[in-house]
Amino acid sequence: xxxxxxxxxxxxxxxxxxxxxxxxxxxxxxxxxxxxxxxxxxxxxxxxxxxxxxxxxxxxxxxxxxxxxxxxxxxxxxxxxxxxxxxxxxxxxxxxxxxxxxxxxxxxxxxxxxxxxxxxxxxxxxxxxxxxxxxxxxxxxxxxxxxxxxxxxxxxxxxxxxxxxxxxxxxxxxxxxxxxxxxxxxxxxxxxxxxxxxxxxxxxxxxxxxxxxxxxxxxxxxxxxxxxxxxxxxxxxxxxxxxxxxxxxxxxxxxxxxxxxxxxxxxxxxxxxxxxxxxxxxxxxxxxxxx
Amino acid sequence: xxxxxxxxxxxxxxxxxxxxxxxxxxxxxxxxxxxxxxxxxxxxxxxxxxxxxxxxxxxxxxxxxxxxxxxxxxxxxxxxxxxxxxxxxxxxxxxxxxxxxxxxxxxxxxxxxxxxxxxxxxxxxxxxxxxxxxxxxxxxxxxxxxxxxxxxxxxxxxxxxxxxxxxxxxxxxxxxxxxxxxxxxxxxxxxxx
Numbered sequence: 001x002x003x004x005x006x007x008x009x010x011x012x013x014x015x016x017x018x019x020x021x022x023x024x025x026x027x028x029x030x031x032x033x034x035x036x037x038x039x040x041x042x043x044x045x046x047x048x049x050x051x052x053x054x055x056x057x058x059x060x061x062x063x064x065x066x067x068x069x070x071x072x073x074x075x076x077x078x079x080x081x082x083x084x085x086x087x088x089x090x091x092x093x094x095x096x097x098x099x100x101x102x103x104x105x106x107x108x109x110x111x112x113x114x115x116x117x118x119x120x121x122x123x124x125x126x127x128x129x130x131x132x133x134x135x136x137x138x139x140x141x142x143x144x145x146x147x148x149x150x151x152x153x154x155x156x157x158x159x160x161x162x163x164x165x166x167x168x169x170x171x172x173x174x175x176x177x178x179x180x181x182x183x184x185x186x187x188x189x190x191x192x193x194x195x196x197x198x199x200x201x202x203x204x205x206x207x208x209x210x211x212x213x214x215x216x217x218x219x220x221x222x223x224x225x226x227x228x229x230x231x232x233x234x235x236x237x238x239x240x241x242x243x244x245x246x247x248x249x250x251x252x253x254x255x256x257x258x259x260x261x262x263x264x265x266x267x268x269x270x271x272x273x274x275x276x277x278x279x280x281x282x283x284x285x286x287x288x289x290x291x
Numbered sequence: 292x293x294x295x296x297x298x299x300x301x302x303x304x305x306x307x308x309x310x311x312x313x314x315x316x317x318x319x320x321x322x323x324x325x326x327x328x329x330x331x332x333x334x335x336x337x338x339x340x341x342x343x344x345x346x347x348x349x350x351x352x353x354x355x356x357x358x359x360x361x362x363x364x365x366x367x368x369x370x371x372x373x374x375x376x377x378x379x380x381x382x383x384x385x386x387x388x389x390x391x392x393x394x395x396x397x398x399x400x401x402x403x404x405x406x407x408x409x410x411x412x413x414x415x416x417x418x419x420x421x422x423x424x425x426x427x428x429x430x431x432x433x434x435x436x437x438x439x440x441x442x443x444x445x446x447x448x449x450x451x452x453x454x455x456x457x458x459x460x461x462x463x464x465x466x467x468x469x470x471x472x473x474x475x476x477x478x479x480x481x482x483x484x
Contacts, residue, residue: 026462027459028455030434031440031454054466055469058469066332067333068329072332072349073328076328076353077320077321077324079354080320080323080324081320083357084315086314087360090361093364151362151367151372152371152375153371153372153375153376153446154371156449156450215361217376
């Protein structure tokens with residue numbers, strides 16, 4: 001138990017000692033304390049509330065399960081010692097974030113250089129600022145999420161379903177707000193070209209991101225795959241906005257934004273497939289020996 | 292007399308031991324196994340209800356810790372890192388079992404496979420089996436493993452508020468389960484809280 005927790009608990013005691021403790025307080029105390037260390041006011045409540053008394057009795061004796069056998073401990077120790085070499089540590093969160101940012105910017109730069117900047121030229125200043133600022137914010141959040149997923153037990157990363165809602169809603173609303181809709185004679189033909197271009201860029205960016213993430217722990221493969229896929233798709237979307245001069249909102253909604261959705265789904269599937277590989281095979285050689 | 296490396300390892304914190312293990316210190320590796328295995332074994336046994344499964348999962352756990360040891364960042368607390376991996380080992384084990392046992396329900400972890408640990412009254416683990424998985428997990432980490440709220444939040448990739456809410460719901464459910472289970476003596480029933 002750390003000092004901060006102890007201090008928090010001490011302040012809780014003082015507050016509760018000034019008034020009667022109820023069942024809800026007992027719940028809060030049980031969450032923050034070891035049962036045996038409940039304050040006197042809580043103990044008084046236990047004298048009159050049998051339901052809380054029984055609950056505290058139950059929680060005070062949770063450790064009745066058998067310990068591991070000496071043989072199991074020896075086996076685990078042997079497992080660690082047989083292949084014990086210094087490891088090169090995972091870079092810190094800032095360095096990892098920097099790598100992801102550099103790779104996505106590199107993909108964006110190369111994509112823009114190869115495919116051209118006709119879209120950028122066609123955009124007005126307000127449209128440029130709105131589109132690329134929102135995409136930069138979402139991309140930053142996705143990269144932070146991926147960085148957190150690389151090392152287990154860190155701060156929580158936002159769930160994929162939340163990403164899907166935020167990403168889709170933000171980009172769709174932005175498109176409808178910044179661009180006008182009009183009928184197009186070659187809506188399907190021009191759209192398919194953009195979709196193909198976007199998915200190609202997303203796939204290549206996804207491979208770059210997979211390389212950057214290869215040393216991470218990635219405990220939830222579907223989660224990590226869909227997040228990386230979303231970042232790759234967002235990068236492809238940015239390339240499309242640089243390259244495609246068609247500013248019709250219907251074209252962007254129907255052919256540009258789906259790149260992010262398909263890329264996220266592709267990442268999800270790729271992650272789930274990787275997750276199906278038996279752990280012994282998957283983790284083989286991941287330790288990166290040689291500090 | 293030269294210092295005993297094993298004795299020296301005992302005085303180090305878990306984080307120091309991990310840092311030394313990352314640099315291939317055998318005494319630190321052995322000490323980590325000694326210190327963490329009992330609570331990890333309890334964690335798996337509470338989740339699966341079978342000491343044999345818990346033993347297998349413990350070995351799988353140390354294999355993963357060994358393969359992923361480079362992902363623990365210096366300065367970060369060790370227990371959330373360890374339990375996040377343990378949680379994944381448990382989920383993978385459950386999925387493996389589910390694939391081999393088609394009759395197991397899709398959205399539930401298996402109930403306790405062994406007879407109740409006490410014959411007279413249901414134990415913590417017996418009653419825990421009646422809770423939803425997310426609540427059971429939070430209670431095991433908080434009350435059995437002794438993790439702090441912040442650490443449980445990190446392990447479960449959720450917020451402290453969400454952990455508190457799950458714990459509160461688990462307490463409510465346990466209070467309900469305790470009465471028919473006979474843990475509330477009749478002479479004291481009916482006393483107003």
